[in-house]
Amino acid sequence: MSLDVDTSQFSPHFQPFLEGLLSGDWPNKPKGLQKLGIMPENWLKHIEPGHVRYVWPNDGSHDIQPGRTFGGWVGALSDHVVSICMFSGLTEGEAFTTQDLQIKLFRPVSLGDITIEAHLINRSRTTGYVEAEWRLPDGKLAAKILAWKAIRSIEAIHGQRPAG
Numbered sequence: 001m002s003l004d005v006d007t008s009q010f011s012p013h014f015q016p017f018l019e020g021l022l023s024g025d026w027p028n029k030p031k032g033l034q035k036l037g038i039m040p041e042n043w044l045k046h047i048e049p050g051h052v053r054y055v056w057p058n059d060g061s062h063d064i065q066p067g068r069t070f071g072g073w074v075g076a077l078s079d080h081v082v083s084i085c086m087f088s089g090l091t092e093g094e095a096f097t098t099q100d101l102q103i104k105l106f107r108p109v110s111l112g113d114i115t116i117e118a119h120l121i122n123r124s125r126t127t128g129y130v131e132a133e134w135r136l137p138d139g140k141l142a143a144k145i146l147a148w149k150a151i152r153s154i155e156a157i158h159g160q161r162p163a164g
Helices: 015-023 031-036 071-088 154-158
Strands: 044-048 051-058 063-065 094-105 112-123 127-135 141-153
Touching (some): 044 071, 071 112, 071 127, 071 141, 094 154, 112 141
Antiparallel strands (some): 051 112, 094 141, 112 127
């Protein structure tokens, strides 16, 4: 991956994830991403706290009909993108879970390089709000994603960490 990023600007919880993704040595890639064929190691093009940009090379393998990407795939990839955006905006000791994910489809997602850009619009102590847009190769808006994330302690989301 040719992504130039200073991992020290992110929370210690996010750094190993990002470093593995950047190095290509990602032994703990989430099984859900593996099964679905979501490849942030190839598609993530820009990341900074609260902002990510992916470029998905749509080859038609997720089409429900020729030239129409399956809406469930749009949802799955969108959930990943807005989650990485939220993850990038967390601080020490924080984790999150998705509370609500809304997908607004404006036109069919066709073949070619699809740009998906997400921004952490607002966050409080307990909630993050992320928006993302899917843009077709011609720049037209294909989908708008709205996501609310519940922010909690790492222990509240993932359980107690082993001592040491």
